[in-house]
Amino acid sequence: MTPTIALSSDAWILLTGAATNVACALVGCFLVLRRMSLMGDALAHAVLPGLVIAFLLSHSLSIVPLFVGAAAVGLLTTFLIQTLHQYARTPTDASMGVVFTSLFALGVVLLKKFVVGHFDVACVYEGSLELVVLSETICGLPRPLFTTCLVLLLNLSVLLLLWKEFQLSSFDPALATTMGLSATAIHYLLMTLVSVTTVASFEAVGSILVVAMLIVPAATAHLLSDRLAAMVAISALVGVLSAVLGFYAAQYWDTNIAGMMTVAAGLLYAVAVFCSPRYGICSTVLNNLKVSLRVVREDLLGMLYRIEELGSARQMTSAEARRAIGGGWLSRLGVAALLRGGHLRRAGECLQLTPRGRTEARQLVRSHRLWETYLVEHLGLPLDHVHEPAHRVEHFISEQMQRELEAEVAAPEQDPHGRQIPD
Amino acid sequence: MMGTLFFDSLNLSQKVMLGTALLGGISGVIGSFAVLRGRSLVGDMLAHAALPGICLAFLLWGTRDLWALSLGALTSGLLAIATVTWLVRWTRTKEDAAIGIVLSTFFGVGVVLLSVIQKPHIGGNKAGLDSYLFGEPANMLSDDLVLLTVVAGVILSLVFFFFKEFQLVCFDTDFAQSQGWPTLKIDLTLMAALTVVTIVGLPIVGVILMAAMLILPAATARLWTNRLQVLLVLAGLCGMLAAVGGTQLGRGLPAGAAIVLTAAGLFVLSLVLAPQRGVVARLRSEWQLRGRIAREHLLRSLYELNEPYLPARQQLPLQSLQDYRHWSALPKLLDAAEADAFVERQDKTVRLTSLGLKRAAELTTAHRLWEMYLMQHAGIAPDHVDRDADDVEHLLPAALLVELEQQLEQEGRLPNTITSVPDSPHQLEGPSESSTP
Numbered sequence: 070m071t072p073t074i075a076l077s078s079d080a081w082i083l084l085t086g087a088a089t090n091v092a093c094a095l096v097g098c099f100l101v102l103r104r105m106s107l108m109g110d111a112l113a114h115a116v117l118p119g120l121v122i123a124f125l126l127s128h129s130l131s132i133v134p135l136f137v138g139a140a141a142v143g144l145l146t147t148f149l150i151q152t153l154h155q156y157a158r159t160p161t162d163a164s165m166g167v168v169f170t171s172l173f174a175l176g177v178v179l180l181k182k183f184v185v186g187h188f189d190v191a192c193v194y195e196g197s198l199e200l201v202v203l204s205e206t207i208c209g210l211p212r213p214l215f216t217t218c219l220v221l222l223l224n225l226s227v228l229l230l231l232w233k234e235f236q237l238s239s240f241d242p243a244l245a246t247t248m249g250l251s252a253t254a255i256h257y258l259l260m261t262l263v264s265v266t267t268v269a270s271f272e273a274v275g276s277i278l279v280v281a282m283l284i285v286p287a288a289t290a291h292l293l294s295d296r297l298a299a300m301v302a303i304s305a306l307v308g309v310l311s312a313v314l315g316f317y318a319a320q321y322w323d324t325n326i327a328g329m330m331t332v333a334a335g336l337l338y339a340v341a342v343f344c345s346p347r348y349g350i351c352s353t354v355l356n357n358l359k360v361s362l363r364v365v366r367e368d369l370l371g372m373l374y375r376i377e378e379l380g381s382a383r384q385m386t387s388a389e390a391r392r393a394i395g396g397g398w399l400s401r402l403g404v405a406a407l408l409r410g411g412h413l414r415r416a417g418e419c420l421q422l423t424p425r426g427r428t429e430a431r432q433l434v435r436s437h438r439l440w441e442t443y444l445v446e447h448l449g450l451p452l453d454h455v456h457e458p459a460h461r462v463e464h465f466i467s468e469q470m471q472r473e474l475e476a477e478v479a480a481p482e483q484d485p486h487g488r489q490i491p492d
Numbered sequence: 493m494m495g496t497l498f499f500d501s502l503n504l505s506q507k508v509m510l511g512t513a514l515l516g517g518i519s520g521v522i523g524s525f526a527v528l529r530g531r532s533l534v535g536d537m538l539a540h541a542a543l544p545g546i547c548l549a550f551l552l553w554g555t556r557d558l559w560a561l562s563l564g565a566l567t568s569g570l571l572a573i574a575t576v577t578w579l580v581r582w583t584r585t586k587e588d589a590a591i592g593i594v595l596s597t598f599f600g601v602g603v604v605l606l607s608v609i610q611k612p613h614i615g616g617n618k619a620g621l622d623s624y625l626f627g628e629p630a631n632m633l634s635d636d637l638v639l640l641t642v643v644a645g646v647i648l649s650l651v652f653f654f655f656k657e658f659q660l661v662c663f664d665t666d667f668a669q670s671q672g673w674p675t676l677k678i679d680l681t682l683m684a685a686l687t688v689v690t691i692v693g694l695p696i697v698g699v700i701l702m703a704a705m706l707i708l709p710a711a712t713a714r715l716w717t718n719r720l721q722v723l724l725v726l727a728g729l730c731g732m733l734a735a736v737g738g739t740q741l742g743r744g745l746p747a748g749a750a751i752v753l754t755a756a757g758l759f760v761l762s763l764v765l766a767p768q769r770g771v772v773a774r775l776r777s778e779w780q781l782r783g784r785i786a787r788e789h790l791l792r793s794l795y796e797l798n799e800p801y802l803p804a805r806q807q808l809p810l811q812s813l814q815d816y817r818h819w820s821a822l823p824k825l826l827d828a829a830e831a832d833a834f835v836e837r838q839d840k841t842v843r844l845t846s847l848g849l850k851r852a853a854e855l856t857t858a859h860r861l862w863e864m865y866l867m868q869h870a871g872i873a874p875d876h877v878d879r880d881a882d883d884v885e886h887l888l889p890a891a892l893l894v895e896l897e898q899q900l901e902q903e904g905r906l907p908n909t910i911t912s913v914p915d916s917p918h919q920l921e922g923p924s925e926s927s928t929p
Contacts, residue, residue, distance in 0.1 A: 107533050163707055164711075170701065173704075173752075277596060284589055323611075332600045335596070338593055350583070
């Protein structure tokens with residue numbers, strides 16, 4: 070039977086995949102935030118016996134009994150995991166493992182015993198997105214698309230209605246409970262939604278894509294955003310994007326669509342891991358590099374200032390200076406940056422402070438000595454122990470903090486070694 | 493090889509039984525460490541993550557050779573563990589999400605590769621690759637048995653020789669680190685052992701059920717004991733029992749599922765029967781405690797009713813006792829107290845025996861000492877201490893009571909000598925119900 074709305078079969082497959090992914094991503098955000106991602110995995114497997122029993126009782130694969138069966142087993146699973154954890158002191162992850170594997174095994178046995186032929190176990194894993202167009206139609210939509218759209222609407226409306234409740238109980242369940250909002254009830258509601266979503270998605274995309282879409286888009290969004298609303302929106306977008314990318318990749322290489330969508334989601338996550346503006350590896354590495362460069366630059370300025378302060382006629386060659394601040398390419402970059410910024414100038418082979426460099430160096434040495442004085446006065450550290458900490462901290466003392474330190478120490482003119490603290 | 497020759501002499505059902513028993517035993521032992529270490533679901537992840545390695549090995553070598561496929565599985569399993577560790581260390585993603593991401597992405601890659609393998613132009617014997625998904629113990633060959641025996645030998649000797657190290661890392665990693673143990677290496681060794689066991693078990697019980705084999709026997713054994721040595725032995729035995737039982741009982745059922753259901757059955761049985769954590773034991777001790785509390789309340793009530801007439805032991809009308817506080821089963825309590833020779837009953841009156849008076853005095857002392865302590869040190873109002881003391885007095889150890897007495901005596905708060913009962917620090921009221929608004 071073909072759908073009544075005229076769309077190419079590719080479009081139907083894409084729509085079904087995207088709808089499933091968004092439905093999963095919506096609830097997945099809360100799983101990831103509550104650090105219960107693996108409940109998604111657990112529920113996706115544990116609902117199997119519920120499905121089989123619902124099928125046996127209703128003798129059909131129609132939507133309502135399957136949803137009821139899924140919701141019931143989802144609640145049962147959640148309850149069993151909680152109870153095992155509370156009363157038998159089994160660690161949460163172990164109780165999760167005990168419950169979902171046992172239920173899954175039960176499901177497999179029931180399946181083999183009673184429903185030979187109707188279910189394909191491999192299909193539970195891999196799904197049969199390719200066959201979407203061949204299924205019966207409901208309201209002009211292919212059946213799998215209809216069910217996932219239904220669940221998508223359900224998830225969306227529950228989230229919109231109970232947004233603040235979900236938000237509060239995800240970030241601070243204790244506060245939610247003291248405010249008279251049962252975190253437990255929200256927990257069970259979320260788990261019911263996850264179970265129902267899982268079941269709706271089973272037929273189309275298989276358990277493996279469900280688990281992936283519950284966790285991966287949400288984790289990707291978590292790397293990209295600090296606001297819940299933005300996170301949910303981004304995760305939905307990632308869901309759609311991985312459906313599209315996965316579909317075309319699968320067409321190109323002629324492989325399993327659901328598997329390829331999973332791989333696409335994984336790749337999007339990998340991109341976020343490296344390129345997220347705030348939490349990405351690249352930006353972390355870049356930030357660390359920037360700080361190291363600044364430290365190297367400031368150390369060099371401070372050293373040259375101290376030599377000047379001693380009134381010694383000694384001059385440093387560029388090579389000597391680089392060696393003194395640790396050497397390597399970092400020091401080379403540091404010296405180059407100082408020369409370019411007009412903090413240093415070359416006098417033949419040697420490096421000299423410019424007035425601009427001297428001003429900056431004075432501030433740094435001031436921070437260093439104020440900190441040393443503070444450590445001796447307020448923490449009672451011995452004289453030979455204060456240089457090292459001050460040497461580390463000097464780069465991170467702002468003007469504001471300098472003023473506060475000045476107010477705290479008794480004599481802001483001299484450091485504990487008897488040297489003058491510059492203005 | 494000698495081993496192969498020996499295994500060849502067995503018939504199929506003997507092979508299956510031996511193989512699954514070996515697998516059950518070692519996954520029980522190594523799973524115990526995973527469960528204690530809070531890594532129960534790592535087995536689940538490994539089982540899923542092995543799939544792309546298996547498929548790649550098949551594509552590269554074009555055979556279903558056990559050793560080649562196991563090598564592939566091992567490689568992708570170790571890669572998965574490394575990825576999770578790296579993600580947790582370097583990104584904002586938490587461990588649970590990292591495990592989920594790696595599990596599903598690796599498995600997705602595996603599914604894609606499987607669909608490539610199933611294309612007609614890819615040669616080789618593809619039959620049996622499916623068994624890595626769902627498990628097929630009946631395919632047990634002598635080769636599998638050799639592999640299982642080698643793995644079991646290596647794992648057991650590893651556990652035997654590094655028992656102390658594993659134990660330390662399982663229970664107090666920080667302490668181990670501060671003592672200079674290479675905790676990371678020990679941890680990685682454990683994880684590698686877990687990976688090897690998972691991968692060897694995959695073709696026998698399948699992906700999901702392999703995770704169960706690691707968790708269920710360990711969780712079952714944990715209900716019975718608090719000692720690691722005993723736990724390991726029990727978990728190993730439990731795994732073997734589940735494997736043998738499952739293959740024997742579950743004829744005609746998918747063997748992996750039958751094994752896991754047997755393991756689950758053992759778990760439920762233990763949950764009911766285990767000596768301390770079991771449901772029966774818990775209900776029993778709760779019931780005993782409730783009985784003791786009721787008996788102690790009876791004695792204290794009798795003491796308080798008798799207090800005005802001390803040192804005489806007064807015949808107290810039952811009705812006054814009935815009114816004194818709320819009782820759920822007063823006649824039964826009185827029967828029990830009479831059997832203990834704490835009270836004597838006549839018609840409608842009751843009287844403490846001298847033994848009963850002594851015991852009642854002790855109980856009342858404990859109650860009042862705790863009340864005084866609460867009032868002085870916790871700043872609780874006099875009209876609130878009665879209930880609080882009610883909750884605690886039955887659980888106060890004798891040593892603590894002596895300490896309380898000494899403290900109160902030093903502060904001059906104890907009116908009489910230790911052997912006598914101090915006066916109540918608040919006004920005694922009638923039925924205790926009325927004391928709380």
